[in-house]
Structures are given as structure tokens and as C-alpha cells.
Amino acid sequence: MDNDISKLKIERQPLLATPRKSRHLGRWIGIGIAVLVVTGIGFSMANRPTSVQLTSVTQAYPSQAITVLNATGYVVAQRKASIASKATGRLEWLGVREGSTVKAGELIARLENADLKANVAQAAANIDVARARLQEARAELQDASRAHDRALDLKQQNFISNAELDQVKARLDRAKATVAGAQSGIGAAAAGTEAAKVAVANTEIRAPFDGVILTKNANVGDVVAPFSSSAEAKAAVVTMADLSTLEVEADVAESSIGKVKVGMPCEIQLDALPDVRLKGVVASQVPSVDRSKATVMFKIRFVEKSDRVLPEMSAKVAFLERELTSHERTPKMAVNPAALAGDGKEATLWQIVDGKLKRVPVQRGEKLGDLQTISGPVKIGDKVISKPTDHLKEGGAAVVAEK
CATH class of the missing domain: 2.40.420.20 (conserved putative lor/sdh protein from methanococcus maripaludis s2 fold)
Structure with a gap:
């Protein structure tokens, strides 16, 4: 066996070196991408809506330009009324509605009054009875007067006694008293008739002046009572106002009243009619200060009128140095x-x-x-x-x- 240990040696290959050109290429690619991102962001920002x-x-x-002071207030009718009945009763007829135009003395409403009209007829009959009694008393007076004349002639001839003459005189005096009483009875019956007519008139509600009905507070069938003495009764049947007396009541700060004087020209603008400017003039100053608001009320009269101006409209008032020319309006x-x-x-x-x-x-x-x-x-x-x-x-x- 070969025991050459050198064969067991691991051969290590040296790492290849990265070329310098590749490293520069990656860097330029990164820069290009960054430029594109920045350019895209800039383009997006440039085209974003302002x-x-x-x-x-x-x-x-x-x-x-010539306004001295501005104030606010409300349109108020200087002549207005809550119209009620003097009598207590059920409302039988109502002849007006909101916005109705009425004349002074015109019948607006009527309470049930059949019993009162019957009293008028009875009072008229009492006058006829009193007149009949007067005729009867006058006839008796004529007869008593003739009897008295005859008694005087007979007395001068001593055909009757003094006692008989006194009886004739007493009859004549009674006849005269009866005539006077009958005449007084006619006067009393006539007064009773007038009282009955007044009672009927108290059930008829009439307009006290020319104006327009603003509100209707009662309907046919409601009980109407003066001063609303009953919890279920209505006091005022309608409220009305004379629209020819409309004025703006404006509050001016106590510290600014020196800038406003009676007769000063004004321009009035109503919140309900923003495109309308009406000429006005300071009509009066209320001679007292509202302690709670530290203001003084001035009343501004409309120099120019409009049918669209209604009570209780809110208004703005500009107090002017002088009258406006037609061009300035x-x-x-x-x-x-x-x-x-x-x-x-x-x-x-x-x-x-x-x-x-x-x-x-x-x-x-x-x-x-x-x-x-x-x-x-x-x-x-x-x-x-x-x-x-x-x-x-x-x-x-x-x-x-x-x-």
C-alpha cells in the first residue's frame, strides 16, 4: 500500500480577481437609477395640481364710503293692535285670514249673539208698549182737562161744592203725571234698546284702522273672552298692523349716539332682500337707554317703500354723512x-x-x-x-x- 500522504492534499484554487471595469459599470447603473427616480419625483411634483x-x-x-355708523334692528309697525271682543262667547264667524287687507270699521269676526238680538227685538217692543201707554195717558189727560173746565163753570154757579171741584183737580193732576210717566217710559225703553244693541255690537269684532291681518289666533267654534279670563278661552282673535307705519328700530351703542341725529339720511338693507337697498331717515330717538345692552334705540322711517317689507324682518342700517346721489345707489x-x-x-x-x-x-x-x-x-x-x-x-x- 502506498502510504504517500501527499495524495491526500486538497488543492486550493486562487479566487479570480473582479475586473475593475465591472465594478465601475455597477456604480454607473446605480447612479442612473437614482437620477431616474429623482427625475420622476420632480416630474410628478411639477405636474401635481396646485x-x-x-x-x-x-x-x-x-x-x-360715506357710512358713519352701522347698526342692526327689526322692522316694526308703529300702529298695530291685538283685536279682541268685549263680550264672552263662542266664535260664530271669522271673515279674514293672514294677509287680508281690512278697512277701519270693517267686520272681522262675530260671536254667537242670537239671544242678544232677541233682547233688541224685545226692547223695541217695549218702546211700542210705552208709546201706547202715552197715547192712553194723553187721552185721559184730555178728558180730565174737560171735566175740570166744566167743574169750574159749575163752581162759579155754585152748582158743585169745593170738595167735588178738588176731586176734579186731583184727577187732572193724576192724568198729567201719567203722561209724564209714559213719556219717561218711552225714554227708558229707548235706552234699553240702545243697551241691547250695544251688547250685540260687543259680539261683533271690527277693524280699528286700515291695515293688514298679521296672525289669526282663534278659529270658528273657539270660546273668546276678554282678557282671556278662562284657561281655554282666546283673548285676541287676530292681530293686525298698519303697514304704512313700518319703521326700523335699530340699537346704537351708547358710546356712538353722538354720531347719529334725527333727520340723518340712512340706507336700509333687509336680510330677506339682500339685493334691495331702501332710502331711510332717522325719525326719532327713544329717550332712554337699555341698561342691559348699553344701547339707545333709534327709529328709522322708510323714505322708499316696498310691498315686500314685512313686520319683524331683520334689517341693517347704514347712517350716512349725506344724501346719496342716483349714481351712488x-x-x-x-x-x-x-x-x-x-x-x-x-x-x-x-x-x-x-x-x-x-x-x-x-x-x-x-x-x-x-x-x-x-x-x-x-x-x-x-x-x-x-x-x-x-x-x-x-x-x-x-x-x-x-x-
């Missing part, structure tokens, strides 16, 4: 100055149309308070970017940011 916020093109009134298109890009008279607004940015050239006008008047190819209500930046581009993608 997030913006919007504001509206609004309208502004030139009166804002026309609203102008305006926007928040921050929405305008560019300096000088020429400016730019940005809009979003189909998700793309659009440049809109406009011209600046006068400043009205916090707004800038503009003119150009936009209209009131259009949405524009509220705070445009320099990186906005025509045609670029844009989305509205959530507030």
Missing part, C-alpha cells in the same frame, strides 16, 4: 384685494375652469371699505382664487383645498 382656496366676486355699494362689482395679482390699474384674477388655471385680466377701480371695485370679463358670484401666488401658470392643474 391646491388653492376660492373667494367670490361680490357687489359693493358706494354708500360704504348703483352697486359695483368688487373683490377682496388679496385676490388681485399685479400692481397698478391693470390686474389679474385667477379662475379654475375644468380643473385648469385661467388668467382673467381686470381693471382696478375705487376702494369701497375693505373691497376693491373691478371691471372686466367676470360677473358677480364668480369664484376666483383668493390668494394667488407667483408660481401659478396658465393652463396648470389646480384643485380647491378643503377648509
Whole structure:
């Protein structure tokens, strides 16, 4: 056996050295991939829609430039009434509804009054009875007067005694008293008739002045009582107001009352009619201060009237330095100055149309308070970017940011 241990030796092959060219190639591939990633990210960021916020093109009134003070209040009718009945009874008829126009003295509602009308008929019959009694008393008076005349003639001839003459005189006096009593009875019956008619009239509810029915508080069949003396009874059947006496009652801070005076021109805007501006004038000042609010109430009369103005509407009042001209009463298109890009008279607004940015050239006008008047190819209500930046581009993608 060959015991040559050298044959058991493991031959180790030396590792092949990596070529330098391969190492440089891998490095350039990594750099290229990094450049592609960065370029893709940059391209994605460049084409990502710009997030913006919007504001509206609004309208502004030139009166804002000469407004001394603003106040809020409510439209109130200076002549109004809650109409009730003087009598207690069940409502039999109601002839109006909300919005009905009525004239002074017009019948609005009526309570059940058949028994009271019967009393009127009975009182009228009592007058006829009293008149019949008067006729009877007058006939008796005539007969007693003739008997008295005959008795005087007979007494002068001593055909009757003094006692008989006294009886004739007493009969004449009684007849006269009976006539007087009958005449008084007619007066009493007539007064009773008037009282019965008044009782009937108390069941008829009439309009105290020309006006419009505001609310209906009772229905046919309801019990109506003065002062609502019963828990189930209605006091006022309807409420009404004279709409020709509408005024705005506005509260002015106690510290600002020196800025307002009676006769001062005003402009009234109603919350229910935001596009309507009505001329007004300070009619009066309430001579007391509301201690809880530290305000003084001023009443503003409408110089211009509108059928759409209703009681209890909330209103804003602008107290003006002077009367407005007809030109100053026309609203102008305006926007928040921050929405305008560019300096000088020429400016730019940005809009979003189909998700793309659009440049809109406009011209600046006068400043009205916090707004800038503009003119150009936009209209009131259009949405524009509220705070445009320099990186906005025509045609670029844009989305509205959530507030």
C-alpha cells in the first residue's frame, strides 16, 4: 500500500480577481437609477395640481364710503293692535285670514249673539208698549182737562161744592203725571234698546284702522273672552298692523349716539332682500337707554317703500354723512384685494375652469371699505382664487383645498 500522504492534499484554487471595469459599470447603473427616480419625483411634483382656496366676486355699494355708523334692528309697525271682543262667547264667524287687507270699521269676526238680538227685538217692543201707554195717558189727560173746565163753570154757579171741584183737580193732576210717566217710559225703553244693541255690537269684532291681518289666533267654534279670563278661552282673535307705519328700530351703542341725529339720511338693507337697498331717515330717538345692552334705540322711517317689507324682518342700517346721489345707489362689482395679482390699474384674477388655471385680466377701480371695485370679463358670484401666488401658470392643474 502506498502510504504517500501527499495524495491526500486538497488543492486550493486562487479566487479570480473582479475586473475593475465591472465594478465601475455597477456604480454607473446605480447612479442612473437614482437620477431616474429623482427625475420622476420632480416630474410628478411639477405636474401635481396646485391646491388653492376660492373667494367670490361680490357687489359693493358706494354708500360704504360715506357710512358713519352701522347698526342692526327689526322692522316694526308703529300702529298695530291685538283685536279682541268685549263680550264672552263662542266664535260664530271669522271673515279674514293672514294677509287680508281690512278697512277701519270693517267686520272681522262675530260671536254667537242670537239671544242678544232677541233682547233688541224685545226692547223695541217695549218702546211700542210705552208709546201706547202715552197715547192712553194723553187721552185721559184730555178728558180730565174737560171735566175740570166744566167743574169750574159749575163752581162759579155754585152748582158743585169745593170738595167735588178738588176731586176734579186731583184727577187732572193724576192724568198729567201719567203722561209724564209714559213719556219717561218711552225714554227708558229707548235706552234699553240702545243697551241691547250695544251688547250685540260687543259680539261683533271690527277693524280699528286700515291695515293688514298679521296672525289669526282663534278659529270658528273657539270660546273668546276678554282678557282671556278662562284657561281655554282666546283673548285676541287676530292681530293686525298698519303697514304704512313700518319703521326700523335699530340699537346704537351708547358710546356712538353722538354720531347719529334725527333727520340723518340712512340706507336700509333687509336680510330677506339682500339685493334691495331702501332710502331711510332717522325719525326719532327713544329717550332712554337699555341698561342691559348699553344701547339707545333709534327709529328709522322708510323714505322708499316696498310691498315686500314685512313686520319683524331683520334689517341693517347704514347712517350716512349725506344724501346719496342716483349714481351712488348703483352697486359695483368688487373683490377682496388679496385676490388681485399685479400692481397698478391693470390686474389679474385667477379662475379654475375644468380643473385648469385661467388668467382673467381686470381693471382696478375705487376702494369701497375693505373691497376693491373691478371691471372686466367676470360677473358677480364668480369664484376666483383668493390668494394667488407667483408660481401659478396658465393652463396648470389646480384643485380647491378643503377648509
